[in-house]
Amino acid sequence: MDRRPRRYFIKEQPMPQPDEMPDRPSLFQRIRYSIFPGTLKTGKDREGYRRLFNSLVLHFRPRTVQEETLRWTLTWGLGGMAVVLVSMLLGTGVLLKFVYQPIPEKAYESILYLQKEVLFGQLIRNIHHWSANALILMSFLHLLRVFFTGAFHAPRQFNWVIGTASFLVILFSNFTGYLLPWDQLAFWAITICTGMLEYMPGIGLWLQGLIQGGPEMGPGTLSRFYAIHTAILPITLLILMPFHFWRIRKAGGLVVPRQPGQGSGERGQSVPAIPNLLLREIVVALVLIACLLVFSMFFDAPLGDKANPGLSPNPTKAPWYFMGIQEMLLHFHPLFALFVIPALMLIALLALPYLNYELNTAGVWFASTKGRSMALIASLAALIGTPLAILADEYLVEVAGRLPTIPTWITNGLVPLAAVLAAVAAFYVFLKRKCAASNTETVQMVFVLLLVVFLVLTVTGIWFRGEGMKLVWPWSGGP
Amino acid sequence: MTKMKKTKPLSVEKENRPEVNPSRRSFLNTLWVVLGGLALVEVVALVLAFFRPRKTGIKAGDSAGILEAGSVDKFALNSVTAFVRGKFYLVRLENGGFLALSRKCTHLGCTVPWSSRDVRFVCPCHASVYDIRGEVVTAPAPRPLDLHPVFIENNIVKVDTNQVVKRNTFRPEQVVYRKK
Numbered sequence: 001m002d003r004r005p006r007r008y009f010i011k012e013q014p015m016p017q018p019d020e021m022p023d024r025p026s027l028f029q030r031i032r033y034s035i036f037p038g039t040l041k042t043g044k045d046r047e048g049y050r051r052l053f054n055s056l057v058l059h060f061r062p063r064t065v066q067e068e069t070l071r072w073t074l075t076w077g078l079g080g081m082a083v084v085l086v087s088m089l090l091g092t093g094v095l096l097k098f099v100y101q102p103i104p105e106k107a108y109e110s111i112l113y114l115q116k117e118v119l120f121g122q123l124i125r126n127i128h129h130w131s132a133n134a135l136i137l138m139s140f141l142h143l144l145r146v147f148f149t150g151a152f153h154a155p156r157q158f159n160w161v162i163g164t165a166s167f168l169v170i171l172f173s174n175f176t177g178y179l180l181p182w183d184q185l186a187f188w189a190i191t192i193c194t195g196m197l198e199y200m201p202g203i204g205l206w207l208q209g210l211i212q213g214g215p216e217m218g219p220g221t222l223s224r225f226y227a228i229h230t231a232i233l234p235i236t237l238l239i240l241m242p243f244h245f246w247r248i249r250k251a252g253g254l255v256v257p258r259q260p261g262q263g264s265g266e267r268g269q270s271v272p273a274i275p276n277l278l279l280r281e282i283v284v285a286l287v288l289i290a291c292l293l294v295f296s297m298f299f300d301a302p303l304g305d306k307a308n309p310g311l312s313p314n315p316t317k318a319p320w321y322f323m324g325i326q327e328m329l330l331h332f333h334p335l336f337a338l339f340v341i342p343a344l345m346l347i348a349l350l351a352l353p354y355l356n357y358e359l360n361t362a363g364v365w366f367a368s369t370k371g372r373s374m375a376l377i378a379s380l381a382a383l384i385g386t387p388l389a390i391l392a393d394e395y396l397v398e399v400a401g402r403l404p405t406i407p408t409w410i411t412n413g414l415v416p417l418a419a420v421l422a423a424v425a426a427f428y429v430f431l432k433r434k435c436a437a438s439n440t441e442t443v444q445m446v447f448v449l450l451l452v453v454f455l456v457l458t459v460t461g462i463w464f465r466g467e468g469m470k471l472v473w474p475w476s477g478g479p
Numbered sequence: 480m481t482k483m484k485k486t487k488p489l490s491v492e493k494e495n496r497p498e499v500n501p502s503r504r505s506f507l508n509t510l511w512v513v514l515g516g517l518a519l520v521e522v523v524a525l526v527l528a529f530f531r532p533r534k535t536g537i538k539a540g541d542s543a544g545i546l547e548a549g550s551v552d553k554f555a556l557n558s559v560t561a562f563v564r565g566k567f568y569l570v571r572l573e574n575g576g577f578l579a580l581s582r583k584c585t586h587l588g589c590t591v592p593w594s595s596r597d598v599r600f601v602c603p604c605h606a607s608v609y610d611i612r613g614e615v616v617t618a619p620a621p622r623p624l625d626l627h628p629v630f631i632e633n634n635i636v637k638v639d640t641n642q643v644v645k646r647n648t649f650r651p652e653q654v655v656y657r658k659k
Contacts, residue, residue: 056635134550188589192604193586216583220532258486310563310582312589314603334621469606 062249064270065277069254075147076282078142084285085135086241090234092128100180102226104219107182108306110216113301122300124219129301130292132174136321139167147352147447148442150361151255157353159247166240166350171321176229178319182222187307188316191217192326199334217309255363260372262364314467323461324454330469331393335385336417345450352447357440371441374431375448381427382452389420390460394471424449490582493514544641548579549655559593559611565640567627568593568600570611576654579638580613581625591624598623622647629655 025033069073099118101110114121143163146152152160179190194217197208213220213317248254256268304313318326328337361367365376393416424446432442504586508568546565554560554571561582570578580600584591589604600609608617615625626644630637634657646653 167521188604191589195589198588210530212532213530214532216588224530310566310590311592312603316589329587329619334619410551420491 051215053164054329056372061273061277062253063273065273066256067269067271067276068256070271070276070280071257072280074254074257076141076145077280078138078145082135082138082142082286084139084288085131085292086237088110088131088289089128089135092124092131093230093234096128097230102180102222104182104222104307107180107222111181111183112301123296123423126296126299126301127292128135130296130299132177133320134292135170139170143167143450148366148444149255149257150364150367152353153357153360153362154353155251156247156255156362159244160348160353162240162244162247166237166244168346169237169240173229173233173237175319176225176233178270179222179225180229181303182307183304184307184311184313185302185304187217187309188312190221191312192316193322194221194317196329196334196338201335201339244299245426254472257365258363259365260368264280315465315469317461317465320458320462324458327390327457327461327465330417331390336414341417345454355439355443359440359442361440367440367444368438369371370435370437371444374435374437374441377431378427378445378449379452383456385423386453386456387460390457391471464467489570544639546638546640547637548638551631551636556635557611559595561593562638565627565638567638567640569629569636569638570613572611572654574654576656577629577631577636578612578654579629581627581643583625584620585615585622585624586620612649623649626653631655631657 099114213224366372463474557573568580584602591600591602607620628639
């Protein structure tokens with residue numbers, strides 16, 4: 001194979017010679033030997049210390065990795081980037097904690113103080129802000145990569161669940177952090193998001209009170225969000241992450257990439273993880289950190305006016321990662337947009353690795369050649385169908401107005417949801433018959449379809465919604 | 480290097496152990512599970528109690544939450560007056576009746592401004608529209624604006640901001656009139 005990833009091996013080095021302990025060591029020598037007792041050992045033992053150090057640092061890395069898994073186009077370095085971003089976030093987050101005051105009267109002022117008075121304060125906040133947003137993006141892309149390379153099949157099923165849980169933790173970290181500046185942007189975005197909880201049947205109001213710490217947004221909300229953001233979620237993530245990595249090792253490393261039709265099973269050549277894997281990871285980390293720093297120097301994290309509970313800005317939008325849900329809110333009854341549909345999506349996501357598949361396509365991008373073309377058709381269908389559906393709902397269909405006697409949760413919730421599900425089902429049956437596809441391929445197709453629908457909704461919410469949530473062109477002077 | 484201490488193999492110890500009454504063992508096991516479960520329930524209850532939302536400091540029916548809006552004649556017919564401190568609008572309808580509408584949108588909790596030009600409440604967040612009585616003109620709001628109880632004593636309009644009355648539709652009984 002000529003397109004093999006480049007390999008590195010550590011050159012054989014002569015055994016290091018031990019230092020000789022002087023008869024009467026000076027104070028500095030004694031201190032040095034107390035810290036590095038290994039330097040006094042014989043050559044063989046010293047080598048052992050080096051190995052120990054390596055295995056300590058790379059506790060979650062195997063000694064050797066399969067050569068093929070080093071390929072950049074298998075992972076795109078996404079998981080590694082997420083780890084780098086998490087560590088950047090922890091570092092800058094701890095710094096921010098020294099300045100920030102989680103009290104409504106002081107929070108906004110402390111951010112202003114941070115930005116204007118603290119040396120590099122603005123930069124630190126920018127890095128934290130952009131890392132957080134990049135983390136959502138990276139972990140989402142990582143999720144897609146894992147899905148499309150079939151890396152959720154046995155024995156990696158449960159690791160998919162851990163990964164999904166980590167993704168949720170990341171989402172909620174972003175969400176809770178969003179409130180902390182206590183500006184107009186934050187205040188109203190969180191107001192509408194906690195307002196969404198009211199529609200959860202049964203426990204909604206109770207949960208809302210629990211999260212808000214009172215009947216409405218106030219000091220209780222801020223201190224709760226602060227505690228969740230700076231303690232509960234980071235700790236949860238720090239528990240989930242090693243679990244996630246450990247399961248990769250348990251699964252025998254990453255999926256081995258292969259072409260469609262190529263059988264799995266034969267193990268390729270293994271190469272030492274140090275330096276082959278380590279070097280690549282360091283390169284990715286350094287490039288990412290450099291990009292992040294440059295970006296944070298030029299683009300400031302947004303900060304609106306101080307929160308004013310008496311004045312909702314127009315338009316008030318949720319954070320961008322919840323924009324797809326907000327867009328659904330304009331088309332469905334809140335009970336469905338905020339509860340039924342997201343719950344169904346989450347259940348589907350968690351159940352994904354446990355469905356019945358005929359083929360284990362781990363390592364093949366998009367499962368097979370047929371899978372690739374079906375995914376393409378599905379994404380095209382969603383790309384065309386979703387904007388048409390949005391436009392139709394906006395300008396043509398007014399179901400609720402015509403049937404005033406029926407409750408809106410049926411006319412605006414059940415009926416449109418049934419219509420959407422019927423459309424998806426029809427598409428599924430049609431393509432399944434036409435292509436005589438396996439389960440693996442059709443599940444992927446439905447996933448792609450729903451994914452692209454959600455992406456289109458998100459893009460619409462971010463760029464095509466203006467004042468009063470009316471449809472606008474993004475270049476016609478929106479917000 | 481530490482010297483390994485020679486210990487008896489475990490199996491030998493096990494053999495020498497006296498027979499345990501199986502029913503006693505299972506009883507103790509059950510006891511442990513029950514006690515552990517009880518402790519868990521206690522911890523959960525404790526945490527939930529700890530996280531109970533803060534009280535606003537005022538109990539319902541307490542006079543502290545009652546806001547004196549002013550004398551009846553101060554409010555013109557068919558007018559809407561905003562009370563920032565109480566977070567509500569005092570509406571005087573054309574027939575002279577009063578309504579105190581919460582300014583919180585029933586859709587997702589944004590603050591709804593009164594637009595005197597349109598004679599409507601228009602929510603800036605998701606474009607819900609309410610008329611002067613708080614009734615929904617345009618979705619997505621699922622129900623009319625919430626009410627605060629209004630009462631008129633000695634020609635002074637008073638609003639109880641502690642109590643929030645949710646309603647599904649406007650009814651004439653909700654309007655408060657001056658006693659004749």
